[in-house]
Amino acid sequence: MITSTTGPQPADFADVRATNLAVVLRFVRDNAPCSRADIAASTGLNKATVSSLVADLIERHLIKETGLTENRIGRPATMLVLDGSPYAAVGMEINVDYVTAVAVDLAGTRLLAWRRAFSPGASLSQGVAAVAAIARRVVGRMTKEGRQVLGLTVAVPGLVGVDGIVRLAPNLGWRDADLSGDLAKALRDPGFPIHVDNDANLAALAEQRFGRHAGAANLVYLTGEIGVGAGIILDGQVRRGHLGFGGEIGHVQLDPAGPPCRCGRRGCLEAMAGIGALPDPVGSSTELEMVVEAIVGAARAGEEAALATLERVGTHLGRGVAMLANLLNPEVVVLGGYYVPLARWLLPAVQAAMRSLTIAPDAGGCQVVASTLGHDAAALGGAARVLDSVDSGRLPRVS
Amino acid sequence: MITSTTGPQPADFADVRATNLAVVLRFVRDNAPCSRADIAASTGLNKATVSSLVADLIERHLIKETGLTENRIGRPATMLVLDGSPYAAVGMEINVDYVTAVAVDLAGTRLLAWRRAFSPGASLSQGVAAVAAIARRVVGRMTKEGRQVLGLTVAVPGLVGVDGIVRLAPNLGWRDADLSGDLAKALRDPGFPIHVDNDANLAALAEQRFGRHAGAANLVYLTGEIGVGAGIILDGQVRRGHLGFGGEIGHVQLDPAGPPCRCGRRGCLEAMAGIGALPDPVGSSTELEMVVEAIVGAARAGEEAALATLERVGTHLGRGVAMLANLLNPEVVVLGGYYVPLARWLLPAVQAAMRSLTIAPDAGGCQVVASTLGHDAAALGGAARVLDSVDSGRLPRVS
Numbered sequence: 001m002i003t004s005t006t007g008p009q010p011a012d013f014a015d016v017r018a019t020n021l022a023v024v025l026r027f028v029r030d031n032a033p034c035s036r037a038d039i040a041a042s043t044g045l046n047k048a049t050v051s052s053l054v055a056d057l058i059e060r061h062l063i064k065e066t067g068l069t070e071n072r073i074g075r076p077a078t079m080l081v082l083d084g085s086p087y088a089a090v091g092m093e094i095n096v097d098y099v100t101a102v103a104v105d106l107a108g109t110r111l112l113a114w115r116r117a118f119s120p121g122a123s124l125s126q127g128v129a130a131v132a133a134i135a136r137r138v139v140g141r142m143t144k145e146g147r148q149v150l151g152l153t154v155a156v157p158g159l160v161g162v163d164g165i166v167r168l169a170p171n172l173g174w175r176d177a178d179l180s181g182d183l184a185k186a187l188r189d190p191g192f193p194i195h196v197d198n199d200a201n202l203a204a205l206a207e208q209r210f211g212r213h214a215g216a217a218n219l220v221y222l223t224g225e226i227g228v229g230a231g232i233i234l235d236g237q238v239r240r241g242h243l244g245f246g247g248e249i250g251h252v253q254l255d256p257a258g259p260p261c262r263c264g265r266r267g268c269l270e271a272m273a274g275i276g277a278l279p280d281p282v283g284s285s286t287e288l289e290m291v292v293e294a295i296v297g298a299a300r301a302g303e304e305a306a307l308a309t310l311e312r313v314g315t316h317l318g319r320g321v322a323m324l325a326n327l328l329n330p331e332v333v334v335l336g337g338y339y340v341p342l343a344r345w346l347l348p349a350v351q352a353a354m355r356s357l358t359i360a361p362d363a364g365g366c367q368v369v370a371s372t373l374g375h376d377a378a379a380l381g382g383a384a385r386v387l388d389s390v391d392s393g394r395l396p397r398v399s
Numbered sequence: 400m401i402t403s404t405t406g407p408q409p410a411d412f413a414d415v416r417a418t419n420l421a422v423v424l425r426f427v428r429d430n431a432p433c434s435r436a437d438i439a440a441s442t443g444l445n446k447a448t449v450s451s452l453v454a455d456l457i458e459r460h461l462i463k464e465t466g467l468t469e470n471r472i473g474r475p476a477t478m479l480v481l482d483g484s485p486y487a488a489v490g491m492e493i494n495v496d497y498v499t500a501v502a503v504d505l506a507g508t509r510l511l512a513w514r515r516a517f518s519p520g521a522s523l524s525q526g527v528a529a530v531a532a533i534a535r536r537v538v539g540r541m542t543k544e545g546r547q548v549l550g551l552t553v554a555v556p557g558l559v560g561v562d563g564i565v566r567l568a569p570n571l572g573w574r575d576a577d578l579s580g581d582l583a584k585a586l587r588d589p590g591f592p593i594h595v596d597n598d599a600n601l602a603a604l605a606e607q608r609f610g611r612h613a614g615a616a617n618l619v620y621l622t623g624e625i626g627v628g629a630g631i632i633l634d635g636q637v638r639r640g641h642l643g644f645g646g647e648i649g650h651v652q653l654d655p656a657g658p659p660c661r662c663g664r665r666g667c668l669e670a671m672a673g674i675g676a677l678p679d680p681v682g683s684s685t686e687l688e689m690v691v692e693a694i695v696g697a698a699r700a701g702e703e704a705a706l707a708t709l710e711r712v713g714t715h716l717g718r719g720v721a722m723l724a725n726l727l728n729p730e731v732v733v734l735g736g737y738y739v740p741l742a743r744w745l746l747p748a749v750q751a752a753m754r755s756l757t758i759a760p761d762a763g764g765c766q767v768v769a770s771t772l773g774h775d776a777a778a779l780g781g782a783a784r785v786l787d788s789v790d791s792g793r794l795p796r797v798s
Contacts, residue, residue, distance in 0.1 A: 016415075159759055167760065218641040230726065234638045241633065241728025242617040243764055248725040251758040253718060255654070263758060319652060323722065326647040327629065329640025359650040359662060360558055361566065365642055 017053075018393040020045060024053045026391055028063050028080055029107065035077035054080065060396060061086050062106065082107050087396060088147040090138055091382020093155040093199060094118065094131055095225070096171050101138050102379040105147075106387065108210055112141060113376055124177050132186035139190065149192045150396055151389060153382035154179060155199040157227060162244035164196045170263065171227060195385065199223060200247050201238045202381030203373075204231025207334050209384045212372050218330045221371070222249065222320075223378075224339030226262075226288065228270040231381075234328065250274065254319055273316035275338045279309060292338045299345050307345065314346040318353025325358040325366040336371040343370035414792070416452075419444060421792040423452045427462050427479050428506065434476035453479065459795060460485050461505065481506050486795060487546040489537055490781020492554040492598060493517065493530060494624070495570050500537050501778040504546075505786065507609055511540060512775055523576050531585035538589065548591045549795055550788060552781030553578060554598040556626055561643035563595045569662065570626060594784065598622060599646050600637045601780030602772075603630025606733050608783045611771050617729045620770070621648065621719075622777075623738030625661075625687065627669040630780075633727065649673065653718055672715035674737045678708060691737045698744050706744065713745040717752025724757040724765045735770040742769035 020043075027039050040050045057063045064083035069076035084106025093100045095118070103112040118130055135152060142149050156179065158169025166177040180194045187194070204221035213219060221231040228250035232239050240246050250270035251263055258267020259277075271277060275288055278295055298306035321333050335343060335350075347368060355363050371377055390396070419442075426438050439449045456462045463482035468475035483505025492499045494517070502511040517529055530553065538548050555578065557568025565576040579593045586593070603620035612618060620630040627649035631638050639645050649669035650662055657666020658676075670676060674687060677694055697705035720732050734742060734749075746767060754762050770776055789795070 168758075232726070234633060234640065235636065237634065239633045239638070239727070241763065242730035243728060243759070245759040245763040246726060246728040248758045251756075252722050252725050253756050265756065323651050323726075326651050327631070327645060327722075327726065328638070329642060329645040331641035357650075357652050357664065359567075359647045360642070360644040364640065364644040 015393070018395070020049070021053055021056060021395060022391055022393040024050065025057060025062055025395075028057075029082050032081040033066055033068070033079035035079055037077055039080075058083075062390075062395065086146060086148055087150050088142040088145075089150050089383040089386035089390075090135070090142070090152045091155065091202065091379040091384070091386070092131060092135065092138075092152065093202075093376065093378040093382065094127060094172065095157055095199070099131060099134055100376045100379040101134050102376050102383050103138055103142060103149075104380070104383045104387070106390070108384075108387065110380075111145070111147075112138065113379075114138070115376070121173065124174050124179075124182070127172065127174070128179065128182045128186055132183055135183070135187060139187075148396065149190070151193045151195070151386035152183075152190075153195045153197055153202065153385045154183065155202045155378035155382050156196055157199045157223070157225070157229065159245045159248070160196055160198045160201075162240060166196060167245070193389075195382075197382070197385065198229065198231070198240075198244075198247060199378040200229035200231035201240065202231070202379075202385060203336055203371075203377040204233050204238060204334075204381065205384045205388070206373055206377045206381035207371065208233055208236075209387070210373060210380060211334065212369065213332045213334065216331050218328070219332050219334065220324050220328065220330045221334045221336055221377075222317075222339065224275055224335055224337035224342075226270070226274055226276040228274045228320075230324070232328065232330075234330075249320055249324070252320065252323065254316060269316065269320045273313050273320060277313055277316070279305075288338065292341055296341050299342075310342060310345040311349045314349025315353045317346065318350040319357060321350055321354045321366075321368055322357035322363075325354055325360070325363050329360065329364040330366055332367045332369060334369055334371050336373070336377050337375065340370045340374075417792040417794070419448070420452055420455060420794060421790055423449065424456055424461055424794075425790055427456075428481050431480040432465055432467070432478035434478055436476055438479075457482075461789075461794065485545060485547055486549050487541040487544075488549050488782040488785035488789075489534070489541070489551045490554065490601065490778040490783070490785070491530060491534065491537075491551065492601075492775065492777040492781065493526060493571065494556055494598070498530060498533055499775045499778040500533050501775050501782050502537055502541060502548075503779070503782045503786070505789070507783075507786065509779075510544070510546075511537065512778075513537070514775070520572065523573050523578075523581070526571065526573070527578065527581045527585055531582055534582065534586060538586075547795065548589070550592045550594070550785035551582075551589075552594045552596055552601065552784045553582065554601045554777035554781050555595055556598045556622070556624070556628065558644045558647070559595055559597045559600075561639060565595060566644070592788075594781075596781070596784065597628065597630070597639075597643075597646060598777040599628035599630035600639065601630070601778075601784060602735055602770075602776040603632050603637060603733075603780065604783045604787070605772055605776045605780035606630075606770065607632055607635075608786070609772060609779060610733065611768065612731045612733065615730050617727070618731050618733065619723050619727065619729045620733045620735055620776070621716075621738065623674055623734055623736035623741075625669070625673055625675040627673045627719075629723070631727065631729075633729075648719055648723070651719065651722065653715060668715065668719045672712055672719060676712055676715070678704075687737065691740055695740050698741075709741060709744040710748045713748025714752045716745065717749040718756060720749055720753045720765075720767055721756035721762075724753055724759070724762050728759065728763040729765055731766045731768060733768055733770050735772070735776050736774065739769045739773075 040047045066079045088103045090103045099116050099118045101114045159167040164180050180196045200223045217236045219233045223229045230247040230249040251268045255267035259271050261268035261271035439446045465478045487502045489502045498515050498517045500513045558566040579595045599622045616635045618632045622628045629646040629648040650667045654666035658670050660667035660670035
C-alpha cells in the first residue's frame with residue numbers, strides 16, 4: 001500500500017568492510033599524517049578493526065606508512081599518509097572545438113593536463129576516434145609511469161541520461177549516442193570503467209572537491225560558453241533528476257519577447273546571458289576566445305558600450321542566479337568558462353540582480369564567485385568522479 | 400587539502416542494530432503479511448538476527464504476529480504485519496485563516512483530521528496559543544485511545560530555516576519566530592519532538608508517501624494559494640538548500656514588466672499564476688474559496704472570460720513548471736491547494752507551456768497532475784515526517 005524510498009537501506013554485513021575501508025581511506029586523505037589510533041578515535045571503529053583495514057589499504061597501495069613516528073603519551077605512533085602512487089583517475093571533455101584530458105592521483109594532484117583541437121562538426125564516429133586516440137595516449141603515459149588507470153569519465157555538453165547515453169548534444173550535433181560503449185570498443189575493453197556525464201555536472205564535482213569552495217554541500221556551477229548549463233549539487237551530491245536531464249538553466253525562458261535562441265525558442269537565458277549574447281567585433285562567433293578577449297580589452301579601456309553590454313548580460317545572468325537562489329538556496333554559485341575573465345565586470349550586476357530578486361533575506365546567504373579551476377574544470381570533474389567512486393568503496397583490487 | 404562531503408559515512412557498529420530494526424520495520428510495512436524467512440531472504444540479514452530484530456519490534460508494538468500461518472515447504476511460517484496500535488504521528492498546518500490537524504497510525508491510516516478557523520492577522524503569541532490548544536486536544540484524544548504521540552510537525556507558509564526557526568512568514572506577519580520552542584513551552588514539554596517545516600516541503604512528503612505518485616524519487620509539489628511554494632524532492636529526499644530557504648518558486652520573476660507582487664517586486668510567478676491572479680468577482684480577496692468557486696462555476700458554464708483567464712494563468716504556471724523541468728527534471732509535478740478544483744481547465748495550458756519550453760525531448764518525461772490529498776496535504780506531510788523519523792531508526796522506546 002505505502003512505499004517509500006526514504007529511510008535507511010539494509011545494512012548488508014558483507015558491505016560493511018568495503019564501507020569501512022572507504023571511511024578509513026577518506027579519513028587519511030583528509031587528516032594525513034595520522035595514526036591508527038587517530039583513525040580509531042575519530043571513526044568509532046575499534047583498534048583491531050582499524051589495524052586490519054589499514055593493512056588492507058597498505059597492501060592495495062592506497063595508503064602508506066611515512067616512516068616517521070610521533071612521540072605521544074604511551075608508545076610512538078607510526079604515521080599514515082595517502083599513497084595511491086600506482087593509480088591514476090582520468091577525466092576528459094569533448095566540446096565543440098577542443099578535447100581536454102586530465103589525469104590526477106588519489107590526492108587530486110594533476111599528473112597531466114592536455115588540450116587538443118577538435119574539428120567542429122565532426123561526426124560521432126570521428127569524435128569517438130579522436131577521443132579514443134587521446135585516451136590511448138593518456139593511458140600509455142600513465143602505464144609508462146607505473147600507474148594503473150582506475151577509470152575514465154568523459155564530459156559532454158548536452159543531455160546525458162542516467163544510463164550514460166548522450167540523448168542530445170546540440171552543439172556537437174549528436175543524438176542518442178552510446179559514447180561510453182563506443183569508446184570501450186575503440187579502446188578494446190581497457191579494463192577500467194568508462195562513464196559519460198554532462199559537462200556542468202562534472203565541473204560542479206570538480207568545484208566541490210578541488211575549488212575554493214571545496215566541501216560545499218549546496219553548490220551550483222554555471223558553464224559560460226555559447227551554451228549555459230548548471231551543475232547542481234544539493235546535500236553533497238550532484239542531482240540529475242528523473243532521467244538525468246536536470247541543469248538545463250540555459251533554456252529557461254527569461255523573457256517571452258527576448259531574442260531568438262539557437263534552440264528555436266525565444267528569450268532563453270543563454271540567448272540573453274550566454275557568451276553568445278556578447279557583441280561580436282570580428283563578425284564571426286566561431287572564435288569565442290577572440291570575442292571575449294576583445295570585450296575584456298574594451299572594458300579595461302573603460303569603453304562605455306562594452307561596460308553597458310557587460311552590465312546588461314550580468315543583469316540577465318543575475319536573474320538566472322536569483323532563480324537558483326529562490327528555488328534551491330545554494331550557498332555558492334560558481335561562474336565558469338568564459339565568465340571567468342569577464343567576472344570583474346559581470347559580478348556587480350549579477351549580485352545586484354540576485355539580491356533584488358531573491359525573497360530570502362540576504363539572498364539566503366548565496367555567494368556568487370568566479371571559478372578558479374580554469375577551462376579544464378569539466379575534465380577535472382571527470383577525474384573527480386572516478387575518485388568519488390573509489391571513496392564510495394569501489395577500491396582497486398590488490399595487484 | 401582536499402575535503403569532500405560525498406562518500407560513505409563511518410559505519411558505526413552501535414547503530415547497525417537500530418538501522419536494521421528500521422529496515423525490518425519498513426520491509427514489513429511494504430510487504431505485510433510476511434514471514435521471518437521472507438525478511439531474511441530479502442534483506443540479506445541472517446535468520447537468527449531477523450528473529451531477534453522481530454522480537455524487539457514486537458515488544459515495541461511496532462509489528463505483530465497475525466496468528467495466521469502459511470503452509471509452505473517445510474514448517475508453517477507465522478505471518479507478521481504492522482502493529483503500531485499504541486502510536487500516533489501528528490501533523491498540523493497553520494495558514495492565514497485556518498489551522499488543520501491530522502493524526503495517522505504507523506500504516507498511515509488517518510485517525511483524525513480537524514480543521515479550525517484561525518483569525519487572520521493573529522500575533523505570534525496568539526498563533527502559538529491557538530495551535531497549542533488544538534494540539535492539546537489532539538494529544539488528549541490520542542491518549543484516550545491508548546496511543547502515544549510519537550511526534551508533531553507543524554507546517555508554516557514561509558521561510559523556515561534548517562534550524563526550525565520561522566525566518567519569514569509574510570502572510571502570517573511572523574519573522575524570526577521560534578515556533579517549535581514556543582509550542583514546546585505552551586505544551587509544557589510534552590515528551591515528544593516538535594518540528595516546524597515549510598508547508599510545501601511537507602505537502603511534497605505527503606505526496607511521496609501517500610499520494611498517487613507515492614514512491615517517486617523526483618517530485619515537486621506546488622502549493623496553490625495566494626502564495627505559490629514548491630516542495631522539491633530529488634533522489635528521494637526533500638532538498639531544502641543551504642539554510643532551508645529553497646522552494647520559493649512563487650518569487651521567481653517571470654516578467655520584469657509583470658504585475659506587482661505582494662512582496663514588493665514585479666512579475667513574480669505568484670503574482671501571475673497564483674490564485675490571487677484570478678479576477679475577484681466579489682471585490683474582496685479575503686474569501687479565496689468563494690473566488691475559486693465562482694470561477695469554477697463560470698468555467699463550467701463555458702463563459703469565455705473565465706476560460707481565457709484560466710488559460711492565461713495556466714500558461715504562466717506552465718512557464719514555472721518548464722523552469723522546474725529544465726532545471727530539476729522531476730518525474731512529476733503535483734499541483735495542490737486551489738489548483739486542484741481548477742485543474743481541469745488549468746492543466747492543458749500548463750502542459751502545453753511546459754512542453755514547448757523544456758529542452759529535453761518530451762519535457763524529460765515530466766507529468767503534471769492535480770493532488771489527490773486535499774487541503775490537509777501539508778498537515779498530512781507533517782505526520783509523514785514523524786513516520787520518516789521512525790523509519791530512519793528513531794524508534795519509540797519500549798513502554
